[in-house]
Amino acid sequence: xxxxxxxxxxxxxxxxxxxxxxxxxxxxxxxxxxxxxxxxxxxxxxxxxxxxxxxxxxxxxxxxxxxxxxxxxxxxxxxxxxxxxxxxxxxxxxxxxxxxxxxxxxxxxxxxxxxxxxxxxxxxxxxxxxxxxxxxxxxxxxxxxxxxxxxxxxxxxxxxxxxxxxxxxxxxxxxxxxxxxxxxxxxxxxxxxxxxxxxxxxxxxxxxxxxxxxxxxxxxxxxxxxxxxxxxxxxxxxxxxxxxxxxxxxxxxxxxxxxxxxxxxxxxxxxxxxxxxxxxxxxxxxxxxxxxxxxxxxxxxxxxxxxxxxxxxxxxxxxxxxxxxxxxxxxxxxxxxxxxxxxxxxxxxxxxxxxxxxxxxxxxxxxxxxxxxxxxxxxxxxxxxxxxxxxxxxxxxxxxxxxxxxxxxxxxxxxxxxxxxxxxxxxxxxxxxxxxxxxxxxxxxxxxxxxxxxxxxxxxxxxxxxxxxxxxxxxxxxxxxxxxxxxxx
Amino acid sequence: xxxxxxxxxxxxxxxxxxxxxxxxxxxxxxxxxxxxxxxxxxxxxxxxxxxxxxxxxxxxxxxxxxxxxxxxxxxxxxxxxxxxxxxxxxxxxxxxxxxxxxxxxxxxxxxxxxxxxxxxxxxxxxxxxxxxxxxxxxxxxxxxxxxxxxxxxxxxxxxxxxxxxxxxxxxxxxxxxxxxxxxxxxxxxxxxxxxxxxxxxxxxxxxxxxxxxxxxxxxxxxxxxxxxxxxxxxxxxxxxxxxxxxxxxxxxxxxxxxxxxxxxxxxxxxxxxxxxxxxxxxxxxxxxxxxxxxxxxxxxxxxxxxxxxxxxxxxxxxxxxxxxxxxxxxxxxxxxxxxxxxxxxxxxxxxxxxxxxxxxxxxxxxxxxxxxxxxxxxxxxxxxxxxxxxxxxxxxxxxxxxxxxxxxxxxxxxxxxxxxx
Numbered sequence: 001x002x003x004x005x006x007x008x009x010x011x012x013x014x015x016x017x018x019x020x021x022x023x024x025x026x027x028x029x030x031x032x033x034x035x036x037x038x039x040x041x042x043x044x045x046x047x048x049x050x051x052x053x054x055x056x057x058x059x060x061x062x063x064x065x066x067x068x069x070x071x072x073x074x075x076x077x078x079x080x081x082x083x084x085x086x087x088x089x090x091x092x093x094x095x096x097x098x099x100x101x102x103x104x105x106x107x108x109x110x111x112x113x114x115x116x117x118x119x120x121x122x123x124x125x126x127x128x129x130x131x132x133x134x135x136x137x138x139x140x141x142x143x144x145x146x147x148x149x150x151x152x153x154x155x156x157x158x159x160x161x162x163x164x165x166x167x168x169x170x171x172x173x174x175x176x177x178x179x180x181x182x183x184x185x186x187x188x189x190x191x192x193x194x195x196x197x198x199x200x201x202x203x204x205x206x207x208x209x210x211x212x213x214x215x216x217x218x219x220x221x222x223x224x225x226x227x228x229x230x231x232x233x234x235x236x237x238x239x240x241x242x243x244x245x246x247x248x249x250x251x252x253x254x255x256x257x258x259x260x261x262x263x264x265x266x267x268x269x270x271x272x273x274x275x276x277x278x279x280x281x282x283x284x285x286x287x288x289x290x291x292x293x294x295x296x297x298x299x300x301x302x303x304x305x306x307x308x309x310x311x312x313x314x315x316x317x318x319x320x321x322x323x324x325x326x327x328x329x330x331x332x333x334x335x336x337x338x339x340x341x342x343x344x345x346x347x348x349x350x351x352x353x354x355x356x357x358x359x360x361x362x363x364x365x366x367x368x369x370x371x372x373x374x375x376x377x378x379x380x381x382x383x384x385x386x387x388x389x390x391x392x393x394x395x396x397x398x399x400x401x402x403x404x405x406x407x408x409x410x411x412x413x414x415x416x417x418x419x420x421x422x423x424x425x426x427x428x429x430x431x432x433x434x435x436x437x438x439x440x441x442x443x444x445x446x447x448x449x450x451x452x453x454x455x456x457x458x459x460x461x462x463x464x465x466x467x468x469x470x471x472x473x474x475x476x477x478x479x480x481x482x483x484x485x486x487x488x489x
Numbered sequence: 490x491x492x493x494x495x496x497x498x499x500x501x502x503x504x505x506x507x508x509x510x511x512x513x514x515x516x517x518x519x520x521x522x523x524x525x526x527x528x529x530x531x532x533x534x535x536x537x538x539x540x541x542x543x544x545x546x547x548x549x550x551x552x553x554x555x556x557x558x559x560x561x562x563x564x565x566x567x568x569x570x571x572x573x574x575x576x577x578x579x580x581x582x583x584x585x586x587x588x589x590x591x592x593x594x595x596x597x598x599x600x601x602x603x604x605x606x607x608x609x610x611x612x613x614x615x616x617x618x619x620x621x622x623x624x625x626x627x628x629x630x631x632x633x634x635x636x637x638x639x640x641x642x643x644x645x646x647x648x649x650x651x652x653x654x655x656x657x658x659x660x661x662x663x664x665x666x667x668x669x670x671x672x673x674x675x676x677x678x679x680x681x682x683x684x685x686x687x688x689x690x691x692x693x694x695x696x697x698x699x700x701x702x703x704x705x706x707x708x709x710x711x712x713x714x715x716x717x718x719x720x721x722x723x724x725x726x727x728x729x730x731x732x733x734x735x736x737x738x739x740x741x742x743x744x745x746x747x748x749x750x751x752x753x754x755x756x757x758x759x760x761x762x763x764x765x766x767x768x769x770x771x772x773x774x775x776x777x778x779x780x781x782x783x784x785x786x787x788x789x790x791x792x793x794x795x796x797x798x799x800x801x802x803x804x805x806x807x808x809x810x811x812x813x814x815x816x817x818x819x820x821x822x823x824x825x826x827x828x829x830x831x832x833x834x835x836x837x838x839x840x841x842x843x844x845x846x847x848x849x850x851x852x853x854x855x856x857x858x859x860x861x862x863x864x865x866x867x868x869x870x871x872x873x874x875x876x877x878x879x880x881x882x883x884x885x886x887x888x889x890x891x892x893x894x895x896x897x898x899x900x901x902x903x904x905x906x907x908x909x910x
């Protein structure tokens with residue numbers, strides 16, 4: 001599967017000797033696939049030149065950012081975008097930031113906090129690319145998904161450079177849809193394959209107001225970080241409710257009152273994962289907290305722009321929670337716990353604890369839609385986890401799901417996952433079976449899950465989008481060098 | 490021991506890339522956010538902590554195949570442990586240990602680095618990791634120090650190879666003994682009976698040479714009845730305190746870094762820094778005093794079958810939490826007139842000076858590149874000087890300063906204390 005010496009030299013001439021490697025011995029560092037080569041382009045021009053060479057020689061390529069996940073056909077060239085790590089611009093006046101693919105969310109957010117700004121960090125975590133599309137803990141105030149992508153610089157699968165929205169007409173990044181070409185439906189597909197062919201080389205992301213501190217006052221030594229004080233006019237709480245219905249009603253009212261900076265529908269298992277520093281501690285903490293909560297719940301951060309604003313928001317929050325018979329989790333009222341939860345859930349810096357720490361892997365089903373309906377689906381998916389928990393295949397999280405509203409409205413994301421040891425073949429097969437079964441149920445019950453597929457099965461239920469998508473990909477990728485699937489994390 | 494025992498840990502890596510950056514809460518912007526010099530310099534994922542683990546796991550599964558590129562990956566790593574600290578904020582898995590075992594295996598399989606072979610040949614011949622010109626104790630001529638190998642002392646001052654033989658670094662030994670004398674400590678040096686701690690040989694992958702050195706040192710210490718050893722070399726500190734213990738050799742020997750000992754002397758009122766040192770400084774945590782100076786945790790157990798990566802008995806991970814971070818800072822704060830400003834990457838997530846893991850010898854350009862990154866970070870604080878607590882750090886940082894024509898001064902902590910007493 002290796003490149004011929006001549007072709008290798010052509011790629012090498014673009015990126016330089018130091019930035020290409022075809023030694024199969026180091027490929028497992030990336031993934032199990034046999035890559036033809038790994039190439040590290042340094043800028044858009046190099047990406048374009050590499051992509052054009054791929055077209056000339058009919059070589060499949062796939063780009064990655066930090067490289068967490070992805071699907072990679074055997075023999076493809078991997079474009080590791082690591083060298084493209086610049087924050088190009090932070091435009092405070094027009095509230096957008098332009099980043100290259102390897103700027104991670106943590107870096108951008110830290111720069112934004114200094115300026116009283118923030119952006120949507122995806123639930124995957126702050127260690128992922130800032131240009132990643134998706135949803136996150138702060139969706140209440142930062143929205144989510146493709147709402148946050150403004151203008152994009154895109155190297156098409158053929159190697160043309162397309163600049164969308166305002167960038168295409170006025171060399172400005174403030175809008176993704178005009179004046180200039182809007183390719184939103186192609187570039188930020190929510191349905192499978194979910195990934196745009198070609199390579200995003202720069203993207204503008206929308207910025208939002210940040211009422212918190214320029215930097216959190218963190219003290220202690222890893223992994224025992226704490227805040228030396230809770231920042232002024234901020235508060236974090238976890239509330240549990242006697243029923244799903246009451247929780248949902250409270251979530252809705254909080255959204256309508258527009259008082260929450262963040263409302264993250266954590267289950268108590270995820271709270272336990274967040275606040276503990278080892279698996280053993282987490283297991284013990286989960287049992288303890290699970291005994292304290294009265295039912296499902298959510299985590300809320302209130303952030304006031306002034307003391308009066310904070311007092312108002314707090315009062316409204318307490319009223320709504322009280323009317324829904326909600327109960328505050330005592331452990332989370334401890335400033336040491338409150339502080340680190342607040343920090344981790346705005347910096348999105350503990351997603352790995354929530355997902356990978358227990359067994360090394362998790363399989364998830366995320367569902368978008370009306371929150372009360374998707375929660376009903378998730379309850380069924382949770383019950384379907386119970387046999388796996390009993391057999392010891394997956395971590396006992398009480399069969400719980402999680403989720404949150406987006407833009408303080410009814411729309412939201414609901415997600416459920418199984419955490420397991422991927423080296424246990426039986427557990428792996430059982431989890432994959434659960435994921436397939438519950439995704440199929442979601443499809444039958446007319447919910448949309450991003451795990452659905454293949455396209456020719458779900459396409460007929462979605463206006464035959466797959467036929468259009470097939471035509472589009474043939475048009476923009478005539479040589480078939482930019483395959484579908486995977487993600488750009 | 491052996492790579493095999495870490496198979497489960499290596500398979501736990503989820504390629505999240507946290508190992509490339511300082512702990513996410515601590516990221517303060519786009520500058521100085523990287524933790525690992527190797528991936529920062531060479532960019533391919535193979536050079537990261539996670540990449541190394543995934544290669545190790547694949548090789549255990551599919552067999553070992555050494556190529557030039559693989560050996561380039563293996564030896565272009567300072568084994569500084571920053572990857573492990575960042576990973577272990579969230580994950581329960583060993584990171585640095587399997588990376589170290591991989592290197593030990595390379596050496597055991599004869600896949601060595603020629604530059605390191607040369608250093609080890611010198612060690613076998615002279616007992617030193619640096620070129621030995623003259624005798625080891627020559628620096629102490631005229632100082633009338635006790636010979637700890639023959640005379641009864643409370644404290645053995647272990648000088649270390651670089652400080653003993655490098656004419657530019659011998660000032661650190663003279664400063665250290667002046668401080669100990671001023672505090673009235675009954676101490677001695679082993680002089681020509683001192684030999685290399687073996688720590689750097691271990692970092693380079695030469696386990697047997699490390700063990701030989703450890704045994705020689707401990708035999709001398711036992712014979713002399715030494716109870717407390719103080720060293721001003723971070724590599725020596727880690728070797729005596731952590732590595733010897735890892736191999737069950739240390740016994741009840743008390744091992745202290747000079748900064749810990751000075752902090753203790755100040756606290757006990759035996760040492761009083763009175764003279765003003767009007768200088769604004771920033772402190773560089775040596776890796777092997779800081780995160781890698783954390784005591785070894787002896788543990789044996791088995792994975793509990795099931796859904797979680799947990800063990801019976803429970804495993805306590807060394808996450809860099811218990812390194813030596815405060816004593817050097819306490820000492821600096823005790824010096825009148827001195828102003829300490831912190832860099833972005835400090836304590837458990839400090840950036841390496843570049844010298845560790847044999848990189849200083851096998852790839853001096855990379856060592857210098859790494860040090861230059863640190864100098865840039867120090868300059869960004871506005872400090873006049875960068876202070877460290879290890880001769881290897883001072884040497885490498887000093888070379889980077891010279892190379893860049895920076896006005897930044899480089900000191901070891903003992904030099905500043907010497908000025909203050």
